[in-house]
Amino acid sequence: MNFDSISQEPLLEVKFFLEQARDQKLQDWNGMTVSTVDEKQRPSSRVVLLKKFTDDGLFFYTNYESKKGKDISKNKNVSINFWWRELQVQIRINGSISEASRLESEEYFNSRPKGSRISAIVSKQSEEIESFESFQKTVQDATEALKDQKITLPDHCGMYKIIPEQIEIWKEGEFRRHERTLFKLESKKWIKSYLSP
Ligand SMILES: Cc1cc2nc3c(=O)[nH]c(=O)nc-3n(C[C@H](O)[C@H](O)[C@H](O)COP(=O)(O)O)c2cc1C
Numbered sequence: 001m002n003f004d005s006i007s008q009e010p011l012l013e014v015k016f017f018l019e020q021a022r023d024q025k026l027q028d029w030n031g032m033t034v035s036t037v038d039e040k041q042r043p044s045s046r047v048v049l050l051k052k053f054t055d056d057g058l059f060f061y062t063n064y065e066s067k068k069g070k071d072i073s074k075n076k077n078v079s080i081n082f083w084w085r086e087l088q089v090q091i092r093i094n095g096s097i098s099e100a101s102r103l104e105s106e107e108y109f110n111s112r113p114k115g116s117r118i119s120a121i122v123s124k125q126s127e128e129i130e131s132f133e134s135f136q137k138t139v140q141d142a143t144e145a146l147k148d149q150k151i152t153l154p155d156h157c158g159m160y161k162i163i164p165e166q167i168e169i170w171k172e173g174e175f176r177r178h179e180r181t182l183f184k185l186e187s188k189k190w191i192k193s194y195l196s197p
Pocket residue numbers: 028031044045046047048049050060061062063066067068069125126
């Protein structure tokens with residue numbers, strides 16, 4: 001992942017820890033929990049992988065018709081959370097989410113191995129299926145049928161972009177004296193404050 005285009009202060013802090021996690025080769029260093037809420041304000045969370053991070057936002061790839069996709073279509077407020085045990089750091093980012101451009105999504109999709117692209121085409125993510133075996137069979141049939149075809153990004157898949165509005169960096173301290181720094185975006189400026197642990 002390339003973090004070159006990051007310049008805003010709190011994003012630089014996030015970048016700093018992501019780079020540390022990456023350079024220390026932490027398992028799934030770019031994993032983040034994304035929480036959405038449904039139309040009845042019931043929250044749900046799941047882990048996804050951060051695929052791109054720029055001044056424009058944080059990007060992950062998924063199925064737009066999944067449970068999270070349905071939640072997002074009703075409510076653009078999301079919360080994401082990173083935690084790296086080895087770095088003793090937790091980061092919470094609250095913000096709004098929207099679909100990334102088709103071009104950005106295609107760029108990522110086209111970089112994926114063919115097997116992953118076929119899975120994206122056949123998987124109706126979050127829908128009930130008869131059995132895991134029946135899904136495997138659907139994948140097998142599609143792999144055969146698409147053998148000689150170019151596999152392009154289906155409409156129901158793509159990247160989401162999260163634009164941060166609040167960023168909290170939590171650093172573990174001795175005797176629970178954790179350091180918590182909160183950045184809030186107000187009139188296009190990041191305002192910094194400190195929170196009690
Ligand atoms: C380490 C890890 C990484 C994952 N990465 C992704 C991802 O990048 N995109 C995705 O759609 N699902 C990813 N998943 C699966 C999601 O956690 C989740 O099961 C799936 O997206 C369906 O979520 P939903 O039903 O809430 O929409 C990942 C799961 C794990 C454990």
